[in-house]
Amino acid sequence: MPELPEVEVIRRGLAPGLLGRRILRLVIGEKRLRRESSPEKFQEWLPGRVILDLERRGKYLLFRLEGGVTLLLHLGMTGRLLLGPGPSPPRPHVHLVLELEGGLDLAFQDVRRFGQALVFPPGAEPDPLAQVGREPFSREVTPEWLAQEARARSRTIKNFLMDGRVLAGIGNIYASEILFAARLHPGMPAGRLSPADWGRVLKETRRILNAAIAKGGTTVSDYLNSRGETGLFQLELSVYGREGEPCRRCGRAVARISQGGRSTFFCPRCQKKK
Ligand SMILES: [Zn+2]
Structure with missing residues (x-):
């Protein structure tokens, strides 16, 4: 199961390829994750928006998008994020593909489906973060x-x-x-x-x-x-x-x-x- 270092490594690995890139289209898998926004909500809030920032809180990844929209991902037990040239090859257990400007695809694959993919409209701070404690590197931790x-x-x-x-x-x-x-x-x-x-x-x-x-x-x-x-x-x-x-x-x-x-x-x- 990914812990803080793994999620941070993923964040650092993905950020250069994602920041400043616009989400053009989505492909949404049929099976649901443990917590996942509805396909309608994804379609309403994600396409057309530029990825402005990629943050980490605990084991959550936060994609900060244009217009104050946040896409929150948690890799659960077996989640993987695969970034590569689109169209991404067909793979089993892919729940969400973001088709990005410049011919890149970001695919979220999760065999055991304990992961999470949730979208939050402008002004709504993701509620799962309310349960996340302090960051070990924070100055507030003494x-x-x-x-x-x-x-x-x-x-x-x-x-x-x-x-x-x-x-x-x-x-x-x-x-x-x-x-x-x-x-x-x-x-x-x-x-x-x-x-x-x-x-x-x-x-x-x-x-x-x-x-x-x-x-x-x-x-x-x-x-x-x-x-x-x-x-x-x-x-x-x-x-x-x-x-x-x-x-x-x-x-x-x-x-x-x-x-x-x-x-x-x-x-x-x-x-x-x-
Ligand atoms: Zn010893």
Whole structure:
């Protein structure tokens, strides 16, 4: 599942090809996504408008169009954005194709259909964004703020990091990696972390997300970048997916536990419960 770095990499990859380009026509697939505007709404608001900006909030991509219209996309579990010369070849599971000026097509493909494609008329700020927490790189995110948020919620540090209503865009892979780097046991109650712990969590969160963005996002899951390439830039993961393999720091076997129905990977020696 794409996390913040993957979505950011897609945004950076697509923006040069999309900005300033006009949407001419749409092709709308027959099957519906988990959340998707009606074909009539797409046809009313998208064709004829220039793409002015491409933003990211959490794991959402926001296409800011002429006249204050916003197209919001979420890649869900298996969503892909493929930008290439039109007409784009027939592919299964394509839900929306934007035919653009200059002979380019942007296709949104989503096999499992957990993605979202919603259009918002002028003046309507997309309501899914109301549920999106602060951006990890925002100045408003400080160790003190994290500690305060954690005290208000009773949960483990792993589940706290993955709560997109607090910090946007951190999923299962990066939560495991951040806690390994910060040397914190994933089962620790978030409310018990010290100020120094929060300082390390924030520093490692930013370092790891930046490293992943710089390397083009990981390719652990069923994910393609904006040019449809896969297998690029594999980030070296320290613990995620490495159960039984030696810890890169101390050599002890990496362990796996289940938290909130998701696998967490950690080193039992480097990440002791306090
Ligand atoms: Zn270790």
